Amino acid sequence: MNILRSLAMRLGSMFRKRKLDADLDAELRAHLDALAEANIRRGMSPEEARFAARRAFGGFEQTKSLYRDQRGLPFLEALVQDLRFGLRMLAKSPGFSAVAILTLALGIGGNTAIFSYIDAWFIEPLPFPHPDRLVIFETQDKKHGWTSGGVTSAADFFDFQKQNTSFEQTVAWTVANFNLTSDGSPELVEGGRVSCNYFDALAAKPILGRTFTAEDDRSGAPHVVILSGGLWQGRYAGDPKVIGRSISIGGEAYTVVGVMPGTFQFPLMGVANLWTPLALTDKQRADRGNVWIPAFGRLKPDVTLEQARAETATFFAHLEKEFPQTNANLTWLVSSMTDRIRTEEGGPEVMICFAIVGLVLLIACANVANLMLARATSRTKEFAVRGALGATGRRLARQLLTESVLLFLLGGVGGLLFGLWGMRWIESQIPGHIRAYIVNYGHVDLDFTTLAFTVGITLLCGLIFGLAPAFGSSRLDVNRTLKEASSQASGSSQSARMRRIFVAAEIALAVVVLISATLLVKSFIISVRSSPGFNPANVMTAQLTLPKTKYTQDSQLRNFSEEALARIRSLPGVVSASVASYVPFGGFGQGIEFEVVGRPLQPGERQGAPFTAVSRDYFSTMQIGLVKGRFFDSTDAYGSSTSVVVSQTMAGQLWPDEDPIGKKLQLGEQRTVGTIVGVVNDVKIYHLRQRRGWHIYVPMTQFPSRNLAYAVRTAGDATTMATAIRDAIWSVDRNQPVSSAPMETLIATVDAGNRVVTRLMVFFGTLAMFLGVIGIYGVMAHLVSQKIHEIGIRMALGASPAQVMRMVIGQGLKLALIGVAVGALAALGATRSLSTMLYQVAPNDPPTFIGVAILFAGVAAAACYVPARRAARLDPLVALRYE
Amino acid sequence: MPPSKAEVLQGTLDLIVLKTLDTLGPLHGYGIAQRVQQVSEDLLRLNQGTLYPALLRLEQRGWISSKWGVSENNRKARYYSLTKRGKKQLAAEAESWERMAAVIARLLAGAEGAP
Numbered sequence: 002m003n004i005l006r007s008l009a010m011r012l013g014s015m016f017r018k019r020k021l022d023a024d025l026d027a028e029l030r031a032h033l034d035a036l037a038e039a040n041i042r043r044g045m046s047p048e049e050a051r052f053a054a055r056r057a058f059g060g061f062e063q064t065k066s067l068y069r070d071q072r073g074l075p076f077l078e079a080l081v082q083d084l085r086f087g088l089r090m091l092a093k094s095p096g097f098s099a100v101a102i103l104t105l106a107l108g109i110g111g112n113t114a115i116f117s118y119i120d121a122w123f124i125e126p127l128p129f130p131h132p133d134r135l136v137i138f139e140t141q142d143k144k145h146g147w148t149s150g151g152v153t154s155a156a157d158f159f160d161f162q163k164q165n166t167s168f169e170q171t172v173a174w175t176v177a178n179f180n181l182t183s184d185g186s187p188e189l190v191e192g193g194r195v196s197c198n199y200f201d202a203l204a205a206k207p208i209l210g211r212t213f214t215a216e217d218d219r220s221g222a223p224h225v226v227i228l229s230g231g232l233w234q235g236r237y238a239g240d241p242k243v244i245g246r247s248i249s250i251g252g253e254a255y256t257v258v259g260v261m262p263g264t265f266q267f268p269l270m271g272v273a274n275l276w277t278p279l280a281l282t283d284k285q286r287a288d289r290g291n292v293w294i295p296a297f298g299r300l301k302p303d304v305t306l307e308q309a310r311a312e313t314a315t316f317f318a319h320l321e322k323e324f325p326q327t328n329a330n331l332t333w334l335v336s337s338m339t340d341r342i343r344t345e346e347g348g349p350e351v352m353i354c355f356a357i358v359g360l361v362l363l364i365a366c367a368n369v370a371n372l373m374l375a376r377a378t379s380r381t382k383e384f385a386v387r388g389a390l391g392a393t394g395r396r397l398a399r400q401l402l403t404e405s406v407l408l409f410l411l412g413g414v415g416g417l418l419f420g421l422w423g424m425r426w427i428e429s430q431i432p433g434h435i436r437a438y439i440v441n442y443g444h445v446d447l448d449f450t451t452l453a454f455t456v457g458i459t460l461l462c463g464l465i466f467g468l469a470p471a472f473g474s475s476r477l478d479v480n481r482t483l484k485e486a487s488s489q490a491s492g493s494s495q496s497a498r499m500r501r502i503f504v505a506a507e508i509a510l511a512v513v514v515l516i517s518a519t520l521l522v523k524s525f526i527i528s529v530r531s532s533p534g535f536n537p538a539n540v541m542t543a544q545l546t547l548p549k550t551k552y553t554q555d556s557q558l559r560n561f562s563e564e565a566l567a568r569i570r571s572l573p574g575v576v577s578a579s580v581a582s583y584v585p586f587g588g589f590g591q592g593i594e595f596e597v598v599g600r601p602l603q604p605g606e607r608q609g610a611p612f613t614a615v616s617r618d619y620f621s622t623m624q625i626g627l628v629k630g631r632f633f634d635s636t637d638a639y640g641s642s643t644s645v646v647v648s649q650t651m652a653g654q655l656w657p658d659e660d661p662i663g664k665k666l667q668l669g670e671q672r673t674v675g676t677i678v679g680v681v682n683d684v685k686i687y688h689l690r691q692r693r694g695w696h697i698y699v700p701m702t703q704f705p706s707r708n709l710a711y712a713v714r715t716a717g718d719a720t721t722m723a724t725a726i727r728d729a730i731w732s733v734d735r736n737q738p739v740s741s742a743p744m745e746t747l748i749a750t751v752d753a754g755n756r757v758v759t760r761l762m763v764f765f766g767t768l769a770m771f772l773g774v775i776g777i778y779g780v781m782a783h784l785v786s787q788k789i790h791e792i793g794i795r796m797a798l799g800a801s802p803a804q805v806m807r808m809v810i811g812q813g814l815k816l817a818l819i820g821v822a823v824g825a826l827a828a829l830g831a832t833r834s835l836s837t838m839l840y841q842v843a844p845n846d847p848p849t850f851i852g853v854a855i856l857f858a859g860v861a862a863a864a865c866y867v868p869a870r871r872a873a874r875l876d877p878l879v880a881l882r883y884e
Numbered sequence: 885m886p887p888s889k890a891e892v893l894q895g896t897l898d899l900i901v902l903k904t905l906d907t908l909g910p911l912h913g914y915g916i917a918q919r920v921q922q923v924s925e926d927l928l929r930l931n932q933g934t935l936y937p938a939l940l941r942l943e944q945r946g947w948i949s950s951k952w953g954v955s956e957n958n959r960k961a962r963y964y965s966l967t968k969r970g971k972k973q974l975a976a977e978a979e980s981w982e983r984m985a986a987v988i989a990r991l992l993a994g995a996e997g998a999p
Binding site for chain 1: 912913914917931932933934936937940941943944945946955957959960961962
């Protein structure tokens with residue numbers, strides 16, 4: 002109470018200083034006068050009386066000063082004073098201030114932008130209640146150590162669902178494409194097929210209608226669908242009466258029973274425009290051989306992850322005995338859903354970026370500290386004068402610290418702005434289809450955590466890096482400094498050494514950043530330049546899926562694909578056209594299990610490869626090279642014996658010393674026997690950094706496909722053909738949605754994540770180098786201006802301009818080389834953590850290391866050249882007189 | 885050598901000022917200083933200036949209040965007076981002072997009486 006009250010009075014008094022000072026003066030004078038009058042009455046002379054009064058009163062000014070300290074808040078007043086002075090100092094050297102603030106803004110802003118993603122990915126909990134209780138299940142082979150990548154078999158799942166005691170809910174789901182044919186032009190949308198408790202387990206409530214019931218989830222139940230908020234707003238114009246409406250999906254009628262809010266998102270499923278019940282048939286539910294269903298569960302509140310794992314292990318040990326044919330060595334890996342989502346898309350990339358921007362911030366700070374040190378040395382005189390006037394060392398240090406924190410705060414403000422821009426930029430670089438897989442759709446905000454982080458690093462760096470110059474000045478020897486004749490020759494050797502250490506450290510850090518950035522950029526360029534195994538230029542793709550309801554017979558599928566292909570082929574501007582069940586980079590491919598005839602597999606052993614049914618012209622259209630044998634031709638017709646073409650790597654690994662042509666494979670569940678007629682070069686199908694892989698091609702005539710992907714090579718720009726190709730397909734069936742994109746766009750989209758990282762690396766790598774150069778330039782320029790006297794003497798004694806120049810450049814280069822050497826060594830250790838992100842580039846790639854080292858030495862020499870030339874051109878007479 | 889004069893401790897000065905204002909009613913700084921010297925018979929050494937920061941501190945705590953007025957000899961002067969809270973504070977401090985003094989007195993008496 003008392004403290005608050007006196008604080009309020011003290012604070013208030015700071016704003017009426019002048020009036021209060023006048024009052025105090027009047028009061029004290031009245032007191033002195035009264036004392037003097039009393040003395041006169043006692044018989045002193047007026048002069049004596051005044052003198053005695055002064056003596057009795059004590060120090061007049063000291064009293065006033067004590068009184069003022071009691072009246073206001075001396076700490077706050079000094080702070081305001083320091084801030085005002087600091088601002089004035091910054092305004093006095095706008096060049097220094099601009100460079101320092103800009104440097105800090107870039108450093109802090111980069112950290113803010115990247116941290117906002119760290120926050121969204123690694124700190125913020127998943128947007129579901131009790132996300133720590135959500136786990137995912139995936140089949141794991143204990144013997145061979147592989148995991149299925151998040152999927153399990155249906156029978157294993159349903160048995161576990163029935164018998165487990167650890168989980169509140171266990172949920173199976175899968176992604177699917179849905180062909181919307183009613184209400185507007187046909188549209189192929191991505192969505193999910195989910196077990197009825199999917200929404201309950203994620204605790205998601207619909208904004209309209211209801212979620213699924215167990216009744217909906219039976220095979221043969223009336224078709225129902227739940228729409229996403231986005232699809233409802235878009236295609237159904239936010240119609241509030243959409244519940245109960247019948248919509249046509251793939252030619253079948255579905256009743257809309259619910260609408261989910263637009264914010265509902267399940268990152269593992271990704272894009273979801275609508276959901277239907279999984280509704281597996283009894284046969285599908287009993288299937289233990291195919292591992293294909295993604296599944297997750299919600300733990301009961303009192304069950305730990307370890308307990309759940311123990312139960313799962315026991316359960317699968319039991320299944321192993323009961324079904325050795327399918328379940329030998331198999332168990333479930335139970336892992337945290339949060340961890341899975343965090344590592345799924347972009348997590349490691351964000352961490353690498355965070356490390357890089359962290360280093361860049363350190364460089365920026367070292368740079369600014371250096372600038373401040375330089376300024377502090379040229380302000381030595383000023384501090385000496387202040388010291389002589391009574392400022393204590395602590396007071397001076399405090400002022401310098403205030404100045405540097407002020408500088409960092411201004412940099413922090415700039416950093417926030419730059420960071421906000423950076424956040425929006427990164428967001429805009431994330432391609433739409435990836436966004437749905439990223440928490441909160443990749444959208445980040447300057448939330449409290451991020452803001453606190455920014456303010457925190459700003460203050461922390463300001464204090465740490467502000468301490469260096471402050472420390473130096475607090476130990477100033479006033480006498481010596483004031484006596485020194487020249488204002489230039491000052492600057493303690495200690496501060497100079499500190500600056501050199503800073504510059505060397507800065508260069509070392511910059512080298513680490515630049516080497517890391519170069520490795521990442523190099524591997525990106527290699528991957529982009531690397532051939533995907535076909536020629537993507539001028540290839541247009543158009544994909545569609547024919548609905549089961551309308552196209553029930555294989556002959557219908559065959560007719561459609563061939564009819565549409567014939568019409569596309571006859572379009573003007575088409576060089577060649579082909580159709581396949583899947584084109585590379587076209588989304589989810591298909592795989593097939595197989596067995597080499599004559600090499601039976603062990604029980605429980607499996608062998609599979611990506612699988613594509615292609616038309617005759619596919620290889621020639623895509624320009625996939627033939628290694629051996631032949632492509633498919635007119636002899637591979639419907640009804641004739643099955644032909645197979647395999648990839649080069651597959652042929653090489655399966656028959657290292659034999660001719661693969663003529664070898665036979667048993668394909669899929671039907672165990673169709675096919676004969677290898679050709680070997681083609683390897684083709685990348687998922688991403689550019691993919692390793693060479695197995696691939697099985699079959700003729701589409703013999704394996705008709707519901708998924709059709711037309712690949713069309715055009716004479717000119719492929720994009721101009723999109724509409725014509727779509728119309729050609731629609732001329733066969735107007736109701737089939739077609740998604741078309743140039744092949745190059747498909748590849749670029751898949752590679753978008755790496756592209757963002759690469760651009761960030763280019764930016765921060767360049768920034769790091771610039772900061773390093775500015776640092777060494779600053780130090781050398783300052784060194785030369787401090788040594789003008791010395792240089793003058795040397796020249797007077799006969800040193801040639803060339804010698805002076807060599808001396809200056811030599812000193813600068815020595816610093817740079819120390820920094821480069823330390824940096825390269827540090828980079829050797831640091832880049833090892835990059836190895837998973839590198840493609841065909843070793844983490845210790847010698848050309849990168851050598852190149853960056855030479856580059857740095859070069860730019861450092863160039864940065865020293867300017868001050869060196871200034872030194873060499875000095876007139877010795879002027880230099881000697883220089884003060 | 886004149887007898888050494890005791891330095892006035894801060895807490896003591898507070899008590900003296902409060903008691904003075906309690907006894908004499910509203911008074912200006914000069915008046916308070918005179919009174920202190922008079923009562924202590926010049927045994928306490930007081931730089932009269934130090935009185936003013938103390939007065940301000942007491943005012944900030946709400947124990948005294950001040951008002952500009954005119955002194956006996958027609959000068960503008962700032963008059964300090966005890967507030968209600970100040971009265972309470974005086975009572976409390978006087979009591980604790982007396983208790984303290986009693987303890988010290990007992991202690992000294994005991995020390996003298998010890999064998």
